[in-house]
Amino acid sequence: MNSKAEALAAAKKRIIELQAQMTNRILQMAVEVEKLLEVTTEREAREFLRVSCNLPTSELSTYVRYRKTLKGSENLLARRRVSFPVLKALVAAEPDAREEILERMDIGARIDAKEISAIRKRLHEAKLTPMQVIAERQGKLAAAVARKASDIVAARFKADLHSFVSSIVDIREAVEIEADDIRATASELLERFESLFGTDQRSPDQHRPRSPAHELACAHLALTHLAAGTLAVAVGAGEIAPGDIHPWLLSLFALSGSAPRESRTEASALRELPSEHERPTVVELCAGAGGMAIGLERAGFDHVALIEFDRHAAATLRRNRPDWTVIEDDIRKLDFRLYRQLEIDLVAGGLPCQPYSSDGYGLGKEDPRDLLLEGVRVVDQIRPRAFLFENVDGLLHARHADHIANVLRQFRRIGYQVEIHRANALDFGIAQDRSRIFIVGMKADLAAAFRMPPTFPERRSNIGDVLVDLMAVNGWTGAHDWARERREQPIRDRSGDLIGHGATASTIVTRRGKPRRKEAARWGGKGVDIAGLPDQAPTPDQASKPGFVPALTARMRARLQNFEDDWEFCGGKQAVADQIGNAFPPRMAAAVGLALHSAIKGVRWDMEAMLWPRANRRHQIISPPLSPVSDTSSGAVVPYAEIVSLLDHATERSFVN
Incomplete structure (x- = not known):
């Protein structure tokens, strides 16, 4: 045997062994899913597999339905070294088609997904009359032709729309945007728009802000006013800052499927908080010594309330920010429904990490300090536009998978799309190798707008x-x-x-x-x-x-931990150490806060300029390095009843205005 033949023989042997191993793993997976279905419902099993085991949605149905369709065929499937695509096609096949396919496999026929599709098609057509077969085929052909024609029309419209809006986006003079050629092109595009989407377009105010329906309504208004030459004087678009693109033109860009030129986006990105910008509001839970609160403040959020159970940490918050409303209480004892009338934008917090950290023994939901489901309750009562909860890496440990899956399911039940993200403090210029987990939830109309902030590895310290x-x-x-x-x-x-x-520092x-x-x-x-x-x-x-x-x-x-040197901590030495060690680095919180602010308010940021506004500022040297402040000098505790009164007054005032 020559060297080429030997190599081919060896390769064949190895590949067959690997195929057998892959088939065995697929079948073992099916067995595990079957065991899971014996102790839980199918819906719970699907949620667990998707969230906790990161099993792709496209594979879920195959494993869940395996026991009802292919149970007992394991030896045959293993012998034929069945791949996952073939297994998926077998599970989806009709009983008679599946039976024929298994019979063919048993006698040694080579079966792939394409062959299974052909068998299913043949058996289906065998049940129809000749005229039914012809009608079905022609109907599919007509539908395909119609889809293709529609796709071509839509693609041409999107291309023409993008070309048009790109040509006018930089126009600032009303007389130019009212030119006859612009009005004529807008009229033609408006006619094509209405042929695709209909003429009955409701006002943007009748849709959720930034929802697809809202964007479509804004695009229709843009074309209508451009065709009439009245975009410059149209009302309803809100205040437009100098240099910014008209929001209705941004809706046209979105409809065209393309964004504005990148240079334009960068030019209009904000490098500081606008002076007259409406600040989004936040209620913060388990605020600790204020790391997250500082970051959210820098990201432009206005704190309506901060809840903190530890008296030393609460005193620290009041000491450094006397104007903050700090509620010193257990969130489990508070009713948050009174905040719903204030239309809060964000609920945030660092819910206790001890149930999920190695130092806290990792007891998860069995730990009395676990407040994840309390977080669900608070969000349900306030109904903010978004929420953010941070925790340690241990949150994603396999032993907590069922609990986390349940928490995410509860958030989805109350109307939020939830994502779990991981980020490291190192990537935000903090000299600490500390990875954190973020649970981010958004109302449906905002979900597509949220992006995690960029990282800055070049600023590593x-x-x-x-x-x-x-x-x-x-x-x-x-x-x-x-x-x-x-x-x-x-x-x-x-x-x-x-x-x-x-x-770099380890965890403090x-x-x-x-x-x-x-x-x-x-x-x-x-x-x-x-x-x-x-x-x-x-x-x-x-x-x-x-x-x-x-x-x-x-x-x-x-x-x-990224605290500025002028941030004072209240309490004794151990109380201060606890507050610092449990804190969330402010710049990291600011980065995520800016991303949330962007999604909620549609603001574009120059993230690096926002996170390092004083890049050349030297640290203030304090001597002595730190003097813990007594609780007695930190101000009185604000009673919860007084907070309720303040909120009622604020709501009453907003109605008057």
């Missing part, structure tokens, strides 16, 4: 550059060498391959007592002693001792 000024504040002359070593420290992946330089721990051995070793490898919480930065005397490794003060930990 390290603990040396972030902390060098705080390390040196008490005269430690080695602080700059320490920082340089952290900056140049090689970073390797799990395989040991070099992927970059610059040491809050645990009392000595750190775990692995945790201490991990931080030690970054040149940091994570044990304890010193009151001040290293001194020359401390640094002169053999084996000295600097520890992190509370202010240093807060800096690593």
Whole structure:
């Protein structure tokens, strides 16, 4: 046997083995789904498989219906090394077609999905009279021709519409947009629009903002006014900032299937919060020390209320933002229906992560601190336009899959489209390797508008550059060498391959007592002693001792969590450490907040300019590094009854206005 024949024989053997393995895995999957169906309903099983197991929707029906259609045929299917497309076609086939196909397979015939389709078609036509067969074929042919003709007409309309709106989008003078050639083209496009979508178009106000029907109505208005030469004086489009594209023209762009020129989009992207912009409102749950609240504030959100159970964290919020309405209470005891009348835009919060973290033993729904279903209740009572809940990676652990699937199902039941996203603080210029999970829900009319914010890996930082000024504040002359070593420290992946330089913080721990051995070793490898919480930065005397490794003060930990140096924390040393460790980095929250603001209000941002508005601003050096503030100096607690009164007054005032 020559070398080519040997290679072919070896390849054949390996491929057949792999085919057999794939078939066995498919059949094993079917067995597991069958077991699942014995303990749950089909609907629950589908939801579990889709959400928890990430099983594609296109595969769900095949596995769910397998036991009703192919149960008992496992040996034959394994012997013939059936692929998933063939299995899917078999499950979907009619009983008589399936029986014939299995018989053919049993005698050794080669069967693929195309052959199964041909058999199904032949058996179907055998049940019809000759005239019925001809009528069915001709009907399908006519439908196909009509679809093709309709597609051609629609494609031509979209192309002509895009060309037209692109040619007029930069026109600012009313006399130019009223020109005869523009009016004539708009009239012709309006006629074609009405032939495709009908003449009975309701006012945009009668549709949900930014819904497909709303966009279609705006596009119809745009063509109507362009044809009449009245777009410049038309009312109903709202205030249009100088340099912005008319919103009805954006609706025409959307209808054409293409966006405006990219350069135009970039030119009109905002680099700061507009002074007279209507700010979206937010109710924040489990607000903690304010990391998410700061970020949402920077993203332009107006806090209607912040709910926080811990008295020290609540005091911190009031200390730094006296104008915020802070409710110090357990969200499980509060009725949030009174907020619905205020038409809140966003419900957000960092629901307790301990039920899903390794430090919290990962008890999930069995942990009394778990508030995910409370989050569903709050959203159901307020009915905001969107919601955002952040948590730890452990939320997606397999042991919590059924609970998370149920939570997502409950959100969908009350009318929200939900997505789960993951992001890392490193990608937003924060010197901390900390991955977080976001559960984002949007009302149907906004779902298509939401996009996670872009990441900025080029702004990656390290603990040396972030902390060098705080390390040196008490005269430690080695602080700059320490920082340089952290900056140049090689970073390797799990395989040991070099992927970059610059040491980053691990999760900022809050645990009392000595750190775990692995945790201490991990931080030690970054040149940091994570044990304890010193009151001040290293001194020359401390640094002169053999084996000295600097520890992190509370202010240093807060800096690593992206808090500004002027943010004050209330409570004792451990209370402050807990608040910092549990906090959500403000810039990360701002990034997601800007993305939500964009979806809710239709605003375009220059994300980098918004997230780094003071790129050249140096950190403020504080000495001492941090002085915890007593709760007694933080202001009085606002009673819940008083909040209800304030909200009633605000609602009453809005009706008067």
